[in-house]
Amino acid sequence: MGPTRNFERYPWLHEAPAECVSRTFNNYSKGVPMRLLSKVVPVLMLLSLLGRAGALEPQALSAGSTPPTGIIRSATATESAFLVKVRGPGLCSGAPIEGTNLVVTAAHCVVEKYTNKIGARYDLRVERDGIRYDISEVLVDTAKTDRFNPAADVAILVLHEPVEGPGLLLTDSFTPEETATLIGYQPSSSEGSWLRGLTYSSHQDHMSSILKNHVPMPAACSLSDTDFKWSKNQHWWVSCGMVPGASGGPLIKSTPSGPALVGVTSSVDFELKFNGVVPVSKIHSLLDNQDAYRKVLDGSSAPCCIAGANR
Numbered sequence: 658m659g660p661t662r663n664f665e666r667y668p669w670l671h672e673a674p675a676e677c678v679s680r681t682f683n684n685y686s687k688g689v690p691m692r693l694l695s696k697v698v699p700v701l702m703l704l705s706l707l708g709r710a711g712a713l714e715p716q717a718l719s720a721g722s723t724p725p726t727g728i729i730r731s732a733t734a735t736e737s738a739f740l741v742k743v744r745g746p747g748l749c750s751g752a753p754i755e756g757t758n759l760v761v762t763a764a765h766c767v768v769e770k771y772t773n774k775i776g777a778r779y780d781l782r783v784e785r786d787g788i789r790y791d792i793s794e795v796l797v798d799t800a801k802t803d804r805f806n807p808a809a810d811v812a813i814l815v816l817h818e819p820v821e822g823p824g825l826l827l828t829d830s831f832t833p834e835e836t837a838t839l840i841g842y843q844p845s846s847s848e849g850s851w852l853r854g855l856t857y858s859s860h861q862d863h864m865s866s867i868l869k870n871h872v873p874m875p876a877a878c879s880l881s882d883t884d885f886k887w888s889k890n891q892h893w894w895v896s897c898g899m900v901p902g903a904s905g906g907p908l909i910k911s912t913p914s915g916p917a918l919v920g921v922t923s924s925v926d927f928e929l930k931f932n933g934v935v936p937v938s939k940i941h942s943l944l945d946n947q948d949a950y951r952k953v954l955d956g957s958s959a960p961c962c963i964a965g966a967n968r
Contacts, residue, residue, distance in 0.1 A: 727884040727896030729843070729851075729876050736840050736909075737875035738823050739916065742784040743767070743814070743905055745776065748873055750841040750906035751783060751814070752918060755824035760790075760814040761940060762905030763923050764797050767812050773799040776954035783816060790816045796943040796950045808891040810923035811935045812905075813943050823916075825907060828937055831919035833885035833893070839878045839932065841899050841906025841922050844871035851876075853900050857927045860900050873902055878932075880908075892936060893920065898929040908934050 732740075741760060743749040749766035753759065760783050767775055775781065775795050783790040796813040831837070844852045852871055854860035878884075878897035886894045899906070899922065908920030921940070924933035943950050 726879050726881040729878055729897060729899060732840050732875035732877040736838060736877050739825055739907060739909065740785075740840060740842065740875055741790075741820055742842065742873065743781075744784060745779045745781040748842060748902055749904045750902070750922065752905075752907035752909075753820040753822070753824035754918070755826055755915070756819075757824070758816040758819045760816060760820065761907065761918060761921055762812055762814060763921060763935075764799075764810045764812040765923075766905050767795055767814070768797060768799055775799075775952050781954060783814060783820065785820050785822055788821065790818065790820055792954065793817050795952045795954070796947055797952060798943070798950055799952065808888075808935065809939060810933075811921045811939050811943065813940065825909060825916055825918040826912065826914060827940065828910070828912070828917045828919050829941075831908075831910060831937055833882045833887075835910050836882075837880050837908050837910040837919060839880060839895060839897050839899070839903075839906065839908050839920075839922060839934070841876060841903025842873035843876040843899060844902050845874040847872055849874070853929060855929070857900075857925060857929060860929065871902075876903065886931075888933075892923070893934040894926070894931045895934055896930065897932045898925060899932055900925060900929060903932070 739752050741751045741753060743751040743760070743762045743766050745767055746769070747766075749762055751760045751762035751766075754761065767781055769775070769777060775797070776792070781792055783792065792814050794815040796815065797811075798809055846852060849872075851874070852860075876899060878895070878899070880895055880897070884896040888894055895908075903922050904924075906922040907918050908922070909916050910919050911917075918940070919937045920934040922932050923935050925931070926933075
């Protein structure tokens with residue numbers, strides 16, 4: 658099915674004031690500012706674990722070139738324009754929904770593990786181009802926020818004001834026969850090299866013990882139909898392997914009406930070769946049942962309407 662204009666499917670979402678509405682994809686394409694190691698393990702041994710072949714030095718697309726599929730590369734300026742930073746206990750990715758004050762991200766980026774509280778112990782916020790956006794409510798199923806369950810790992814952040822810049826449409830559905838692009842932030846060194854290990858554990862060891870203050874850098878994976886595998890747990894595994902920092906990042910496809918959100922990055926497999934992606938149907942489930950899933954930042958049910966809309 659084709660893209661659904663947001664206000665046609667959800668008329669109770671008020672369109673933002675004209676001066677705040679996200680600029681279109683075409684108009685915004687110019688310059689756009691996801692255990693500690695043993696003490697007996699030498700640092701050089703750890704460094705030797707870093708990265709699959711070519712993973713340390715981000716590969717950029719040359720002008721007019723066709724991107725390889727299923728391989729991490731540097732995001733283009735146009736692709737990275739759709740990203741926002743979601744900051745809480747760590748850094749995650751997110752994407753605004755066009756013309757609204759909503760940002761979609763992964764549930765595990767905003768819900769505290771074990772307590773299911775939201776923003777109770779950390780300063781949860783959204784950032785783009787150095788500007789902070791505060792959150793009033795969150796749509797999330799806190800009964801299903803296990804980060805290893807990509808089928809339900811999605812949250813919608815309701816901001817006090819729309820994020821300035823480009824946003825994405827929502828589709829009703831998506832099939833892997835369509836090409837798509839997964840984008841998200843990846844940790845990098847100050848020199849611009851990606852920081853990752855051969856496995857999830859080696860990546861976590863490296864990040865926690867050597868370079869805690871990493872620099873987030875936009876990355877992307879172009880995906881064809883052969884890069885998708887549907888899981889019996891109702892989510893996709895896609896050939897990519899972005900590490901934490903990309904959690905919450907959007908899966909995007911092009912449509913005649915503009916770029917559209919068709920999924921959300923949730924997890925990565927142990928060998929850093931595949932990412933779990935929540936399908937767009939889970940986003941619609943939150944929006945269609947907002948009264949059941951609306952939370953304020955201490956984790957309790959929120960008393961007011963999303964985006965101040967009158968229904």
